[in-house]
Amino acid sequence: MANSKVKYFLYHILVGGFAILLLYPVIWLLVSSFKESKDIFVTAGSLIPNPFTLVNYPQGWEGFGGYGFGTFIKNTIVFVFWMLVGHLISCSLIAYGFARLTFVGRGFWFAIMLVTLMLPYEVVMIPQYIIFSELGWLNSLKPLVVPAFFGHPFFIFLLVQFIRTIPRELDEAATIDGANTFQIFYKVILPLIVPALATTAIFTFYWTWDNLLGPVLYLNSPEKYTVSMALNMFLSNETVSNWGAMFAMSMVTLVPVFVIFFIFQRYVVEGISTTGLKG
Structure with a gap:
């Protein structure tokens, strides 16, 4: 009994120490x-501010170019919202087609979809930019948002695996009751894949919230900048970089990330594990 308590104590000490080690960069940033x-950077090794100042937060919130940091947060929220809508609608419908419908070349197209998952973004970046430039979509969210309505291979694969764990007998029962293909998806499949949809939404939020490369490519006007671009603007190669304001606003932008994670973390685990139906 005593040996078990010692192991329990040592385990929590080890895990707690490892957690502190992983959180150290966030603590240092704060x-x-x-x-x-x-x-x-002069006192980078000290975790005690001397002197302690709050001036970085109002300075950072003032933003730059006449636009406050609240504008950049609002732009990012709009960006995240449309990415969520696009991914949830398109990925769930495409995954349902691959998992439940029978059509010619289903295995081939599913394999092609998985190949695109392994394709680096840098490979398609220039061709996409040329296409969107010809469409006149530059300096808008369209090049970033519209592709989301055509699915994302990672989320499609995740949802396909989850849907396959749902018994087909439920589909057959709904068919006997007179449900068509879309009604089966909407009334039977969709309510059962909520954990996987929540995982899709959470990862979409994370990847969109801190996305820098996409907005840098397509957004040119400061009033349309996202938070990742705004944080980058605090650094300068010509004048003195305002590290304090950048760190302060970095902490502000981390708040939604932590809140979303702690509220929905159980859905992340449940969705990725693809456990499907519970008894």
Whole structure:
């Protein structure tokens, strides 16, 4: 009994220490946001701000170019919203087709979809830019949002695996009751894949919220910048970088990430494990 308690104690000490090690960069970022910019790297090894200052937060919130940081947060929320709508609608419908419908070349097209999952974004970046430029979509969210309505291979694969764990007898029962293909999807499949849809939504939020490359390619006007682009603007190669303001606004942008994770973390685990139906 005593040996078991010692193991239990040592286990929690080890896990707690490892957690602190992983959280150290976030702790350092938080502490640095309360330091003066000129002292951040001079006293980088200290976790005690000396002197303690709050000036970085109002400075960072003022933004730049006449646009406050709230504008960039609003732009990012709009960006995330449409990405969520696009991914949830398109990926669920496409996954349902691959998992439940029978059509010519289903295995071939599913394999092609998986191949695109392994295709680096840098390979298609220039061709996509040329296409969107010809369409006149530059300096707007269209090049970033419209592709989301055509599915994402990772989320399609995740949802396909989840749908396959749902017994087909439910589909057959719905068919006997007179349901058509879309009604089966909407009334039978969709309510049962909520954990996987939640996982899709959470990962879409994470990947969109801190996306820098896409907005940098297509957005040119400061009033349309996202938070990732705004944070990058605090750095300068010509003048002194405002590290304090950047760290302060970095902490502000981390708040939604932590909130979403702690509220919906159980859906992440449940969705990825693809456990399907519960008894």
